[in-house]
Amino acid sequence: MSAEKPVENGDLAAAGPFSQDEREAVYRAIYSRRDVRNEFLGDEVPREVLMRILDAAHHAPSVGFMQPWNFIIIKDRAVRQRVSEAFSRSVKEEEEAAIEPARRGLYRNLKLEGILKSPLNICVTCDRARMGRTGLGRSQQPETDLLSTACAVQNLWLAARVEGVGVGWVSILKPDELRSILGVPEHIAIVAYLCVGYVDRAYVRPELEVRNWARRLPLDELVFDDRWGERAHRGSD
Numbered sequence: 001m002s003a004e005k006p007v008e009n010g011d012l013a014a015a016g017p018f019s020q021d022e023r024e025a026v027y028r029a030i031y032s033r034r035d036v037r038n039e040f041l042g043d044e045v046p047r048e049v050l051m052r053i054l055d056a057a058h059h060a061p062s063v064g065f066m067q068p069w070n071f072i073i074i075k076d077r078a079v080r081q082r083v084s085e086a087f088s089r090s091v092k093e094e095e096e097a098a099i100e101p102a103r104r105g106l107y108r109n110l111k112l113e114g115i116l117k118s119p120l121n122i123c124v125t126c127d128r129a130r131m132g133r134t135g136l137g138r139s140q141q142p143e144t145d146l147l148s149t150a151c152a153v154q155n156l157w158l159a160a161r162v163e164g165v166g167v168g169w170v171s172i173l174k175p176d177e178l179r180s181i182l183g184v185p186e187h188i189a190i191v192a193y194l195c196v197g198y199v200d201r202a203y204v205r206p207e208l209e210v211r212n213w214a215r216r217l218p219l220d221e222l223v224f225d226d227r228w229g230e231r232a233h234r235g236s237d
């Protein structure tokens, strides 16, 4: 794909607004998407549903249209058992000790993964050399390949939501342990380990908010006008 080609009629189409119902559906997916740990039903997700979700992930934006992702679908219970053990080791040996002592009791009561409870797990990886070492858009920000892969995860998460499928991201795992369990080559970065399965109930607010671990920050405090820290134009827009 290197010969120059002019844009033709038909390469562009009307990009009009969504109808009210369509808008509401998209925002509903965004606001009701949750990180799922414990509510998995265990029923198998049919291949065609899974492929719709992965195709949505595959339509995420990516730097230089690099599409650096791969998706490893993990159903084998023995493999998930090994990942679950790696998770428990990481919690006990490192993460728990890093939590401030006053919050350790609360931390221990949090459920932070559904590796075995969900019927399948997906590991999302990033091939950092897929389009050559530094493709279009990466000369100044090489990490944008990883960011692109995170965009794919978000598409996956939202598409799963509209299919009634819950997703939980587990990052309390050493990438090298995952690499060895899943046979991921050295040059491929591990970006996300996801627990995936049908759910019939979900938290209305983030579970970490419900359990008093953190609260949603007011958007107003996070938005600046023109320069960091400035809120000069608020109310006059």
Ligand SMILES: Cc1cc2c(cc1C)N(C[C@H](O)[C@H](O)[C@H](O)COP(=O)(O)O)c1[nH]c(=O)[nH]c(=O)c1N2
Pocket: 033, 034, 035, 036, 037, 111, 112, 113, 169, 170, 171, 172, 205, 206, 207, 208
């Ligand atoms: C990169 C990354 C990594 C993790 C998470 C998310 C993301 C984006 N989250 C989920 C996280 O706790 C959750 O998104 C927030 O608490 C907000 O809740 P909702 O996603 O809105 O339900 C998460 N949750 C969990 O129980 N164990 C984990 O290891 C992680 N790791």
